[in-house]
Amino acid sequence: MSPEDRKYTKTHEWIKIEGNIAVIGITDHAQKALGDITFIELPAIGKVVAQGQECGVIESVKAASDIYAPASGKVAEVNSLVVEKPETVNQDAYGKGWMFKLFDFDAGQVSTLLGAKEYDQTVGQE
Amino acid sequence: MNSEFKKTPFYDMHVSLGAQMGPxxxxxxxxxxxxxxxxxxxxxxxAVLFDTCHMGEFIVKGRRALADLENIVSCDVSSMETGQCRYGLMCNDKGGVIDDLLVYRRGDDEFMLVVNAGTQDNDFAWIQSHVSSDTFAENISDKTAKFDLQGPGSVKIVQKIVDEPVADLKFYHFQPNTSHGKEIIVSRTGYTGEMGFEIYSEPELSLQLWNRCMELGAEPAGLGARDTLRLEMGMPLYGHELSEKRNAAESGFVRAISQSKKFIGSKVVLDNSQKKNALVGINLEGRRAARNGDTILDESGRAIGEVTSGSFAPSLEIAIAMGYVENTFSSPGCRILIQTVRQNIPGVVCELPFYKGATARKAMKNFC
Known part of the structure; x- marks a missing residue:
């Protein structure tokens, strides 16, 4: 069961609003599907991203995948821990394994994303 | 949905162990x-265990079996002693590689060939059509199960699952052995660079031996790890480094290619003027991997080759790749770029193997 304190995309990102900042990561389902994560590239701080835009790369031993912005906004901070230790995402996708934060984000877009239950249904979980 | 794919005798066990399965x-x-x-x-x-039941085993025997195999495979066969294994390539008339294989010499006139899974039907048809009329060839793959027990910890385990002593077995040699009253074959070979064994037996016994190895501390490992392990050793994967379209000589696997005999394809393979490219190892800058099919560029951006395998290398903690480049770019130290979907990754041609700490060739007594 995915945490209910955040929203989800069909491309397996999560976004959690914390005051005037939105924190973004990938879901536990996504990290499991990728397997051991070996490389992460994140957007530059200050970059303006549009909802659905490719804004990062995540590679595992066997696969590579893009990270898409769940909502439009401006990159406020990136998680250097996951760049240095990509395995952090395998260990804690919803906590220490967050990817980047947005400010000036579009809260209206966030509200239309999938809830935890809907997301779990799309990935075939209980 | 998986009905088009065959299952090995270990399939149900893999599923019960929680393996992610793939074709x-x-x-x-x-x-x-x-x-x-x-x-x-x-x-x-x-110590780890790999299910390698998917691979093919053929018996080739008869008074002309040796001469037939000398013609069919690229490595020297006559100089092999009974109980020895040797790596070789099976080439077509144009010097392309039909498959890579291991030759096991079981006697003066009897051999076992171990081939890849996806190529085995084609391989067997090729062999049948190129042996003498009185040479007997049989595909024993369906009644032969095989698993690989690999790693420095494998020595202590292997002796506990077989009856006869294994201690004298040399690298790239095999021995007939027994277990639970049945005949098996133990060979000191593998695809990881580490000390290890490949164990051939009937399917039911194989599963029993696998389970015993797990009880003794060996962990199951999948094709993902098998691929990163072999890549760190610079070992080829058929369909990537080797194919029917590419001259076997370009692989640079000189020990697998006899320079002193004729074999199918040798006219091309032994003609140095036809060797335009070379297989090289490439250390990439950083952890981002190149992948099969990526284009290799020189520093000015001109295409000079193609990546055949690429991955993050767990033992080296950088990304590595193998690929074919034009001969002039094949010297270690040569700087190249790999064009991936997202960016050009700088890399340097390096000596193989990538990983220098492997244990396969060390004396077994160091691991008892």
Whole structure:
């Protein structure tokens, strides 16, 4: 069961609003599907991203995948821990394994994303 | 949905162990259990098990079997003693590689060939059509199960699952052995660079021996780790480094190619003027991987070759790749770029193997 304190995309990102900042990561389902994560590239701080835009790369031993912005906004901070230790995402996708934060984000877009239950249904979980 | 793929005798066990399964060589095979990197390190430091039942085994025997095999495979066969294994290539008339294989010499006139899964039907048809009328060839793949026990910890385990002593077995040699009253074959070979064994038996016994190895501390490992392990050793994967379209000589596997005999394809393979490219190892800058099919560029951006395998290397903690480049770019130290979908990754041609700490060739007594 995915945490209910955040929203989800069909491309397996999560976004959690914390005051005037939105924190973004990938879901536990996504990290499991990728397997051991070996490389992460994140957007530059200050970059303006549009909802659905490719804004990062995540590679595992066997696969590579893009990270898409769940909502439009401006990159406020990136998680250097996951760049240095990509395995952090395998260990804690919803906590220490967050990817980047947005400010000036579009809260209206966030509200239309999938809830935890809907997301779990799309990935075939209980 | 998986009905088009065959299952090995170990299939149900893989599923019950929680393996992620995927298709390979016409079979549904375990890709990973707990995780590729963990399984990779377990092989370098401890002991792991690979299901290799998907691979093919052929018997070739008869008074002209030796001469036939000298014609069919690229490696020298006559100089092999009974009980020895040798790696070779099976080439077509144009010098392209039909498959890579191991030759086991079981006697003066009897051999076993071990071939890849996806190519085995084609291989067997090729062999049948190129042996003498009185040479007997049989595909024993369906009644032969095989698993690989690999890693420095494998020595202590292997002796506990077989009856006859294994201690004298030399690298790239095999021995007939017994277990639970049945005949098996133990060979000191593998695809990881580590000390290890390949164990051939009937399917039911094979599963029993696998389970015993797990009780003795060996961890199951999937094709994901098998791939990163072999890549770190610079070993080829058929369909990537080797194919029917590419001259076997370009692989640079000189020990697999006899320079002193004629074999099918040797006219091309032994003609140096036809060797335009060379297989090289490439150390990439950083952890981002290149992948099969990526274009290799020189520093000015001109295409000079193609990546055949690429991955993050768990033992080296950088990304590595193998690929073919024009001969002039094949010297270690040569700087190149790899064009991936997202960016050009700088790399440097390096000596193989990538990983220098492997244990396969060390004396077995160091691991007892």
């Amino acid at each position: 390979f060589g016409g079979y549904m095979m375990p890709i990973r259990y707990k995780g590729i990197i963990q399984e990779h390190h377990a092989c370098r430091k401890g």
